[in-house]
Amino acid sequence: MEIRIGIINTGRELNFETATSADDVRSQVAAALEQSAASVSFSDVKGNSYIVPTANLAYIELGTEESRRVGFVA
Secondary structure (H helix, E strand, C coil), rough: EEEEEECCCCCCCCEECCCCCHHHHHHHHHHHHCCCCCCCEEEECCCEEEEHHHHHHHEEEEEECCCCCCCCCC
């Protein structure tokens, strides 16, 4: 699943793919915001970790969990 994170006062967005489901990401972000946590962390399919401060979150866009098709569409 692809995740895009917009960060306040930053011209670029953070974009990566993760194996975590959309529901798990939603609950993780909601829990961090409700508990006023300083940051929320994610990991991608390559094993990289991302720590994003919750105070600077502008938006989080969750892509579909469907894999890309290979080939031609008739």
